[in-house]
Amino acid sequence: MEPTNDRNPDYYHKVVDCQWACPAHTDVPGYIRLIAQGRFDDAYMLNRESNVFPGILGRTCDRPCEPACRRTRVDGSPVAICRLKRVAADLKGDVSERLPAIPSQKNGKRVACVGAGPASLTVANDLLPLGYDVVMFEQYERPGGLMRTNIPEFRLPEQVLTDETQVIIDMGVDIRYNSPIASMSNLLNEGFDAIFVGVGAPRGKELHIPGRHEETGDSHIFIGIDWLESVAFGHVDQIGERVLIIGVGNTAMDCCRSSRRLGGVDIKVMARRPREYFKASPWELDDAEEENVEIIVNHAPKRFVLENGILVGMEFDVLSWNENASKSEILETVFLPCDDVILAIGQENAFPWIERDLGIEFGEWDVPIVDDVTFESTLAGVYFGGDAAFGPKNIIWAVAHGHEAAKSIHAHCSQLDVRDREPLTMTLESTKMGMNEWRYHNDYNPSSRQKMNHVELSKRFASLELEVELGFNPEQTAREVQRCLNCDIQTAFQAPLCIECDACIDICPVQCLTITENGDEDALRARLSAPALNPAQALYVSAALPQTGRVMVKDENVCVHCGLCAERCPTSAWDMEEFELRIPYAGDSGLLTIPVRRSAKSVSEVR
Amino acid sequence: MTSIAKPVIPLVALPKNELGLSIRDYEGAISTLCAGCGHDSVTAAISHAFWELSTPPHMIAKLSGIGCSSKTPTYFVRGAHGFNSAHGRMATIATGANAANRELTYIGISGDGDSLSIGLGHLAHAIRRNVNMVYVIENNGVYGLTKGQFSASADIGSRLKKGEANAMAPIDPVLLSLSMGATFLARSFSGDKAQLVPLLEAAVAHNGFALIDVISPCVTFNDHEGSTKSYRFMREHEVKEIETDFVPIRKEIRRSIADNDATEVTMHDGSVVRFRSVPEGYDPYDRQKVEDYIRTRQDRGEIVTGLLYVNEYAADVHALNNTPLQGLNSVPYEKLCPGSDALTKMQQSFR
Ligand SMILES: Cc1cc2nc3c(=O)[nH]c(=O)nc-3n(C[C@H](O)[C@H](O)[C@H](O)COP(=O)(O)OP(=O)(O)OC[C@H]3O[C@@H](n4cnc5c(N)ncnc54)[C@H](O)[C@@H]3O)c2cc1C
Ligand SMILES: Cc1ncc(C[n+]2csc(CCOP(=O)(O)OP(=O)(O)O)c2C)c(N)n1
Ligand code: SF4
Ligand code: SF4
Ligand code: SF4
Ligand SMILES: [Mg+2]
Numbered sequence: 001m002e003p004t005n006d007r008n009p010d011y012y013h014k015v016v017d018c019q020w021a022c023p024a025h026t027d028v029p030g031y032i033r034l035i036a037q038g039r040f041d042d043a044y045m046l047n048r049e050s051n052v053f054p055g056i057l058g059r060t061c062d063r064p065c066e067p068a069c070r071r072t073r074v075d076g077s078p079v080a081i082c083r084l085k086r087v088a089a090d091l092k093g094d095v096s097e098r099l100p101a102i103p104s105q106k107n108g109k110r111v112a113c114v115g116a117g118p119a120s121l122t123v124a125n126d127l128l129p130l131g132y133d134v135v136m137f138e139q140y141e142r143p144g145g146l147m148r149t150n151i152p153e154f155r156l157p158e159q160v161l162t163d164e165t166q167v168i169i170d171m172g173v174d175i176r177y178n179s180p181i182a183s184m185s186n187l188l189n190e191g192f193d194a195i196f197v198g199v200g201a202p203r204g205k206e207l208h209i210p211g212r213h214e215e216t217g218d219s220h221i222f223i224g225i226d227w228l229e230s231v232a233f234g235h236v237d238q239i240g241e242r243v244l245i246i247g248v249g250n251t252a253m254d255c256c257r258s259s260r261r262l263g264g265v266d267i268k269v270m271a272r273r274p275r276e277y278f279k280a281s282p283w284e285l286d287d288a289e290e291e292n293v294e295i296i297v298n299h300a301p302k303r304f305v306l307e308n309g310i311l312v313g314m315e316f317d318v319l320s321w322n323e324n325a326s327k328s329e330i331l332e333t334v335f336l337p338c339d340d341v342i343l344a345i346g347q348e349n350a351f352p353w354i355e356r357d358l359g360i361e362f363g364e365w366d367v368p369i370v371d372d373v374t375f376e377s378t379l380a381g382v383y384f385g386g387d388a389a390f391g392p393k394n395i396i397w398a399v400a401h402g403h404e405a406a407k408s409i410h411a412h413c414s415q416l417d418v419r420d421r422e423p424l425t426m427t428l429e430s431t432k433m434g435m436n437e438w439r440y441h442n443d444y445n446p447s448s449r450q451k452m453n454h455v456e457l458s459k460r461f462a463s464l465e466l467e468v469e470l471g472f473n474p475e476q477t478a479r480e481v482q483r484c485l486n487c488d489i490q491t492a493f494q495a496p497l498c499i500e501c502d503a504c505i506d507i508c509p510v511q512c513l514t515i516t517e518n519g520d521e522d523a524l525r526a527r528l529s530a531p532a533l534n535p536a537q538a539l540y541v542s543a544a545l546p547q548t549g550r551v552m553v554k555d556e557n558v559c560v561h562c563g564l565c566a567e568r569c570p571t572s573a574w575d576m577e578e579f580e581l582r583i584p585y586a587g588d589s590g591l592l593t594i595p596v597r598r599s600a601k602s603v604s605e606v607r
Numbered sequence: 608m609t610s611i612a613k614p615v616i617p618l619v620a621l622p623k624n625e626l627g628l629s630i631r632d633y634e635g636a637i638s639t640l641c642a643g644c645g646h647d648s649v650t651a652a653i654s655h656a657f658w659e660l661s662t663p664p665h666m667i668a669k670l671s672g673i674g675c676s677s678k679t680p681t682y683f684v685r686g687a688h689g690f691n692s693a694h695g696r697m698a699t700i701a702t703g704a705n706a707a708n709r710e711l712t713y714i715g716i717s718g719d720g721d722s723l724s725i726g727l728g729h730l731a732h733a734i735r736r737n738v739n740m741v742y743v744i745e746n747n748g749v750y751g752l753t754k755g756q757f758s759a760s761a762d763i764g765s766r767l768k769k770g771e772a773n774a775m776a777p778i779d780p781v782l783l784s785l786s787m788g789a790t791f792l793a794r795s796f797s798g799d800k801a802q803l804v805p806l807l808e809a810a811v812a813h814n815g816f817a818l819i820d821v822i823s824p825c826v827t828f829n830d831h832e833g834s835t836k837s838y839r840f841m842r843e844h845e846v847k848e849i850e851t852d853f854v855p856i857r858k859e860i861r862r863s864i865a866d867n868d869a870t871e872v873t874m875h876d877g878s879v880v881r882f883r884s885v886p887e888g889y890d891p892y893d894r895q896k897v898e899d900y901i902r903t904r905q906d907r908g909e910i911v912t913g914l915l916y917v918n919e920y921a922a923d924v925h926a927l928n929n930t931p932l933q934g935l936n937s938v939p940y941e942k943l944c945p946g947s948d949a950l951t952k953m954q955q956s957f958r
Contacts, residue, residue, distance in 0.1 A: 075617045436610040444614035499838045500798055501643040501826065506651035507609070510619045530621065547842045558619050567609040570643025570826045 001521055003543040003551075006492065009426035012579040014538060015556050016487045018081055021068035023400035024050040025424075025583055028065060028081055029488040033440060035088050036481040041095050043088035050583060052122050052168075052399050055160045058086030059469065060151055062281065062394040070485050073534075073558050077449040079483045080472075087477050089160070100129035102171050107131030109413040112192040114181050117145020118395050119386025120198035121168045122402025123409070126586045128171040130410060135192070136173050139180035143169060145200055146387075147395060149229040150251070152258050153465040184354040194381045194409040197354075197368075198402070201387040205346040207246060209303050216309025224251045224344035231258055231464070240339020241265040244314055246301055249279040252344035256293045259342070261464045268336065269295045270316065273325050287468070291457070302333060304341070313337035347392045367391065374418045375405040381412055403585055410586040422584035428577045431489055432566075438576055440489050442563040444509070445482035486561045488579045493552060495543040497573035500550070504565035504574055505529060512555040513565060515545065524553055532557060608639040625661035633658040635682040640675055643830075645797030645823030645838075646745045650682045652800050653714065653743075656807035657684055660855060668704055668711045672697040672726060675752045676718035676745035676823070695726025698733035701740050702924070708934035709925055712811055713740035720750040723759035723778045730780075734789045736924045737815040741807065744780050744818070745797070747825035748836035755828025766833030779905075780820045785898055785916055791817035792897075792916040796841050797824065799912075805853035806914060812853070814875040815923040822910065846904060848886040849913030854879040872919055880914065891917055 004011060014020050018028040027046055034043035047054035051061075061082050069078030109132050113120035116138035124134045142148055143165045147156065169175055181187055187195060204223035206212070212221065220240070224247070230236040243264040245256045248271040256267050269288070271278060274297050278285065289295065299316040306312065315335050319328040349367050354360055359379040363369045368377050370384045377384055385401030387393060408418040431439035453470045454460070460468060472480060505513045511530040518524070524539060525532040532539060532555035542552040566574040613634070621629040633654040638647050657667060664686030671677035673694035680689050688711065692700045697715045705713055722730050722744050733742070748761045757765075760780070761773040781792050791813040795803045803821065810817035822841055824830045830837045835844075856877040870882040870891070882891065890896050897916045904911045924930075931938060 073618060436608075438610075443611040444616065446614075446617075499643070499826075499830070500842075501645065501824070501838060502648045502651070502798060502800065503643045506647055507613060509613045510616055511621065530619075547839055558616065560614070560616060562611065562614060564609055564611070564613060568642045568647075570641065570830075 001518060001524060001539070001541045003495075004538070004540045006540070009424050009581060011538065011540075012426060012428070012488075012490050013424070013581055015490060015559075016579065016581075017068040017070050018065035018079075019488070019581065021064045022050075023064065023397045024052075024403065025581060026050045026065070027488070027581065029484055029486050030580070031088060032079070032081075032084055032481050032484045033486070035084055035477065036441070040088050040091040041093055041098070044092040044095060045098055047085060047088060050403075051396060052125055052402075053118060053164045053395065054085050055089035055164050056118075056147060056156060057395060058082060058084075058089045059160070060147070060156050061085070061396055064396070070487050070558070070560075071483055074485065074560060075446075075448065080449055080452075080480050083450075083452060083472055084477070084480060087472050090471055096167075099167060100125070100171070102128050103131045105131065106133055107413075109133070109193040110135065110191070111194045111196065111409055111413075112137065112187060112190070113196045113198055114187070115139075115145060115198040115200060115386075115388070116143035116165075116175065117198050117200050117386055117398060118147060119200075119388070119398035119402045119405075120145075120196060121165060122399045123196045123198070123385070123406045124173050125168045125171070126403060126406035127409060128168075128173070130587045132413075134173050136169075136175045137179045137181050138175065138177050141177045143175065145198075146225075149232045150225055150254065152228065152231070152254050154257065154261065154460075154468050155254070157465070157467050180353075182353050184360070185358055188358065188382075193413050194383065196405055196409065197377075197382065197384045197388050198386045198398070199351075199388045201347045201349045201392040203348045203350040204343065205348060207301060207343050207345060209301055211304030211306055211311075214304070214306055214309065215311060220311040220340045221304065222340065222342045224255045224342050225347060227342055228254055228258060231262070236262070238263045242338045242340075243267045244336060244338045244341045245269045245344055246341060247271075247344035247346070248285075248295065249344060249346070250281060250284055251347075252342075253280050253284040253288050255342045255344050256288050257291055258464065259340075260291050260293065261461050267293045268338075269293060270299045270301065270336075271295065271297045272300045272319065274298065274321060277325055287454075290454070291460070298328075299334075300328075305335065311338070311341065314341060347387070349388060349391060373404070373421065374408045375401055376408055376412075376418055380418075383408055403583075406586040407584070422588060424584070425582040427580045427582065428490065428492060429580075431576050431578050436567045438489075438563055439578070440486050440576075441482065442486070442489075442561070442576070444485075444560055444562055445479075447479040447483055449483065450476040450480045489561050489563070489576050490579045491540075491554065491559065491561070491565060492575050492577040493540070493542055493554070494573050494575075495545055495552065497571040498542075498545050498547075498552060499571055499573075500545055500547050501570060503568040503570065507564045507568045509562060509564065510558045510560060512557065512559050514553045515550050516553060518544070518551045525555075528553060528555055530555070609637060612637045624658050626663060628658065628661075628664075630654055630658045632686070633664065633684050635680075635685040638679070638682045640678065641825075641827045643826040644675065644751075645747065645821075645825070646676050646679050647682070648797040648800065649716075649743065649745050649803070649821050649823055650679045652797075652803040652807060654683045655800065656804050656811065659804070660808055660811060662712055662811070666711055668701075668708075668713050669716065670697050670701050670704070670713065671716045672718075672721040673752070674718035674721045674750070675825070676716055676747075677721055678752075679716050679745070680714075695721050695724070695729060697721065698726060698729040698738070698742070701742075702733055702736060702738050705738050705740060705924060706928075706930065706935055708936045709739065709930070710934055713738075714811075715740055715742045717742065717744050718751070719744060719746040719748060719758040719760035719780075723780060727759075727778070730784075731787060734784050734787045734816050734818070737788075737790055737921055737927065738924045739815055740817070741810040741813075742816060742818045743807075744820045745823040746780070746820050746836065747823050747829055748834065749825050749829045751825045751828060755825065760836075762835040765835040766831075768828055768831055770833070772833075779901075780818065781915060782898060782901060784818050785894055785901075788921075789818055789916070790815040790918040790921045791914075793817075793819045793914045794822070794910070794912045795819060796822045796845055796912055798838055798841065799845075802847065802850075802912065805851065808853045808855065809851065809874070809878075809880045809914060812855075812874040812876055812878045812880075813917070814919060815921055822912075841910065844908060844910050846909045846911045847913060848884065848911065849889065849891070849915065850883040851914045852881045852883055854881060872917055874919055880917065882914075891915065
């Protein structure tokens with residue numbers, strides 16, 4: 001193999017499994033170390049830079065980082081990254097001084113954001129410090145989007161949500177509540193320099209089976225996201241005792257748990273497929289089951305059963321699936337009585353307010369054609385992000401889209417090519433403090449994953465607002481932070497210094513180092529000290545070693561970043577170096593003609 | 608010494624030997640030697656060899672004298688018996704232990720100082736007695752532990768770190784042992800586990816005294832330009848014309864397949880040492896030829912490594928002394944020490 005190019009930031013970035021998996025590339029090990037030191041403000045601010053809503057995300061994030069976490073490959077369960085994020089947010093002090101400064105002198109550019117969800121708020125967060133005027137149109141009277149209207153308060157307390165959304169609005173967003181945009185054409189005519197569409201995917205999917213539209217009185221069949229919204233706004237405050245939830249995604253989980261708090265007793269979540277195909281995150285399923293919600297697999301809805309125009313239950317086909325659940329056969333049909341049904345089978349985009357003759361092209365499924373790098377639509381100056389861009393995802397993706405769209409808007413307003421993206425860069429800095437002393441805690445800690453404590457079941461349903469998760473206590477936090485393997489503290493190798501003494505190879509506790517003749521990747525993978533069986537993880541291959549011309553090969557898969565290789569190396573050919581990913585945000589490019597990020601000075605002054 | 612002990616990582620699946628043990632079960636305490644010391648690599652090779660042979664840890668006895676090298680038994684096979692003796696006395700303790708319990712596998716670790724200066728007499732007699740043991744000399748040309756004075760294995764002209772050159776002729780433990788009738792002689796290099804591990808395994812299988820002289824650089828005091836026992840010097844001057852495979856008993860041939868006419872030595876336990884390549888005219892049973900070969904190469908400034916000489920048919924210490932088949936430790940006390948009556952009787956017989 002060719003020697004690994006470790007000057008390409010992607011190489012080390014990929015080693016930090018959590019950061020690589022995070023859509024916003026949050027510096028997870030960095031903030032966990034800050035928490036370990038009790039520096040909660042610093043940890044919060046480091047988080048905020050990339051993910052903008054640490055308090056919200058510390059409770060609700062979909063956490064793609066956790067399944068990726070290296071710790072899983074080492075002891076079976078990931079670091080509780082999300083819970084630690086919440087610790088920083090809960091324990092931080094007043095950080096208002098440290099928020100981006102907003103220049104009093106504006107740059108003369110006006111940007112419209114449609115919707116006040118996390119995507120739009122991120123755009124505002126990134127553009128306001130650059131001197132933009134941001135006008136945000138929201139159809140409802142509160143900001144937050146689905147985070148407010150759909151995520152129940154027992155998961156996300158209203159205060160946490162309000163604090164973090166308000167911070168951005170207080171940066172100077174010209175927010176217009178109760179202002180649904182009904183015509184894109186009119187909006188375009190208002191002369192904004194750019195428009196960001198962050199309206200989400202607001203339409204809940206229908207279930208077209210017999211009986212759906214035959215109720216004569218008040219309907220007892222609800223669309224999940226609309227029902228949750230009504231609950232959030234206080235329009236709905238009770239439900240029947242027997243509730244069927246159709247679908248088994250995260251929306252279904254919020255519907256069943258909300259039902260439990262509004263009078264539901266016998267609550268069943270009805271799934272068509274076996275458990276391993278559920279869309280809901282495993283922890284949401286656990287939480288629902290803890291609240292005695294029954295999850296029933298292999299039941300396909302067949303029809304709503306009505307008596308005298310009143311819903312009395314539903315019929316389901318009981319299915320038997322083949323091995324990979326691609327084919328099913330009907331075993332029998334069963335009837336389940338119920339008082340209410342909530343449909344939670346998915347969301348769709350809907351853009352009835354965007355005229356189709358404006359140059360904004362729509363593709364298949366009637367969704368706009370959006371560039372997945374620049375988030376620009378086919379009409380220059382109009383950007384889409386969050387659930388509005390590529391269909392329903394989650395908050396952290398909405399934030400990631402927001403950052404990228406803000407960069408595009410800034411480039412567009414500076415008459416630069418939006419396709420010229422500033423690359424990700426990195427810094428690497430030795431953590432060596434002295435003989436076998438490092439700036440990080442290198443010992444492996446055998447603690448197992450800390451379990452989140454919940455409010456007791458007997459007290460939990462007193463109100464819809466009572467937050468279920470109690471957060472980590474100090475002991476749990478202290479143990480959990482030490483489970484992080486510091487994957488950003490990289491083993492950096494300098495081939496010219498190696499004398500091939502084998503010391504690093506002998507000491508490595510996971511046998512991930514080998515000195516061998518070079519060869520192609522498959523050959524190398526097979527002949528390492530311990531064969532490298534996880535092709536998703538890279539092999540590091542050094543330049544030819546000075547004494548024998550062989551190469552040092554490292555399998556990144558289960559390196560625990562213990563630093564023993566560097567401690568044993570007599571020549572410091574190995575060093576433990578802190579990798580920091582530099583993520584460019586709007587305004588970080590020196591090329592732009594309008595004021596630079598987080599500074600009231602113009603570019604010419606800065607130069 | 609490292610700041611932390613080598614951690615055990617639960618999910619990292621390391622291969623298991625016939626006893627169900629992983630190599631981690633053949634490790635010992637964390638080494639306190641200098642980072643990069645050749646001795647640590649020899650330690651790793653020993654762990655590997657015993658692991659691969661599936662020797663039960665409690666059936667191993669590890670012995671040593673004094674020196675950095677002599678500290679290393681602490682760093683391998685923590686479950687083995689051990690004896691850290693006085694400077695240069697490892698061979699004598701090993702001889703006694705072997706007499707008492709012939710069931711164990713004995714491995715002695717020594718240094719060039721420990722073996723070739725203060726312990727030379729004891730080494731000589733262990734060879735003479737053909738004590739059934741593996742005797743490893745971790746040879747770095749200096750007294751590492753006492754801060755790098757020349758040892759008796761330092762080559763003429765080799766320099767200390769500060770520049771002084773050695774003027775005295777070295778003692779070569781291989782040539783010395785060859786002339787004294789040793790029955791298994793090998794030389795190797797700490798930086799070459801591919802060679803060292805099978806040599807150690809063959810040495811364990813050998814019936815009698817098996818000496819391996821391992822050039823093992825002292826990174827702190829003898830790894831500089833003027834040294835003839837440095838990593839670089841070894842890489843430039845090592846000659847590996849003699850290549851052997853070790854085929855353990857009851858195992859398929861794992862290492863590369865040999866020619867049909869390769870020389871094979873069947874060890875007493877049934878395992879096989881197979882010479883994959885030897886220089887033309889070389890005969891690993893012929894002392895005279897072996898000595899000529901080593902000397903000729905030495906005169907050219909080359910260091911030959913590999914299994915240099917083997918004689919599997921010589922009588923070992925037990926055969927020579929006609930000891931009982933079970934270890935002395937399991938002979939009933941009354942038999943071992945028949946009492947004063949028996950003594951008097953014996954003395955009478957000499958009158
Ligand atoms: C029940 C449920 C639970 C969820 N739980 C989680 C979770 O735990 N974690 C997670 O990460 N994600 C979760 N999600 C997904 C997450 O909420 C969304 O992916 C995210 O909020 C999308 O953000 P956005 O900014 O794109 O849009 P949205 O949050 O949908 O915000 C869009 C905003 O635009 C407004 N708007 C729409 N049309 C117009 C218009 N024409 N004019 C003016 N304003 C308009 C809306 O009122 C809304 O305020 C959940 C989703 C649902 C439905
Ligand atoms: C009786 C006695 N004499 C002298 C010493 C001092 N001494 C300790 S170690 C050592 C030499 C060790 O050299 P070597 O066996 O080559 O081991 P190395 O440290 O080089 O591995 C000496 C002379 C001693 N400990 N005991
Ligand atoms: S830091 Fe070095 S010694 Fe530790 S696991 Fe990684 S490669 Fe092995
Ligand atoms: S410890 Fe250092 S010098 Fe020795 S082999 Fe490893 S990298 Fe090379
Ligand atoms: S002094 Fe030399 S022999 Fe002793 S531990 Fe250090 S490197 Fe090894
Ligand atoms: Mg020595």
